Amino acid sequence: MKIDERVHEDDGTYNVDVETGNGILLAQSGVPAGPEGSVVKSGQYSYTAPDGTPIVVKFVADENGYQAHSDVLPVAPAFPHPIPDFVLEQIAKAAREDEARARGDFDSSEEYGYAPPSSSYRAPQ
Template sequence: MKFVILALVAAVAFAEKPYGSVGSSEEAEILQHDFDLQDDGSYKLDVKTSNGISVSQQGRPEGPEGAVVKSGVFSYTAPDGTPVEVKFVADAGGYQPDSDLLPVAPEFPHPIPQFVLDQIAKAAEEDRNRSPEDRYSYA
């Protein structure tokens, strides 16, 4: 539980930095900080700052060996002005963020571009044309 509180304090400390205010050296003010910790170890946190950073999460010790399972959302404005919102769950499956801004790997198997296939064929042809003593020398 101490780790959760320390992590929350660190998150609030970083939230005070004017990350969402591009080019601003002005410190952000905490507009809202609600933290409700229950006797059973469950908690709810809501933080909002003057530069647009927002955090809302809740958790409870439901995981293996009392590990805290949590979920929530945080948002801010990126330096280029893009609004960022990330929903997340952290449980036995690890940290699982969800956002339209996160990269998505292509489905596999995906088509291999022709230029890659051509390069593979060329390398295989060069290997076949090497003399036996040069096959393992790449100098």
């Protein structure tokens, strides 16, 4: 079965419904309601993955960009997520160094085991 229905109005409103022979479905509509007359689109598409999993993706495209929603899309971890101790230690160390630099008493030889280059350094002859 194959369906391809498209309706385009003079004001920019449209609807598209498509079904391909292999079972892919697309339903999308658009309305000129965005900033500066841009078209806000919404809809969904669906298909069957090679492993037999049914895939359904709903979407909106507006002034905030394309936003897809589906159970099969990856989701970022909840924030605030735990920050590892070694990262917190590095952040604290950087803050201490910034404070020492602001006071003018930061000495890299204490922290890193070497002194900064001398202003009297000359290239070898």
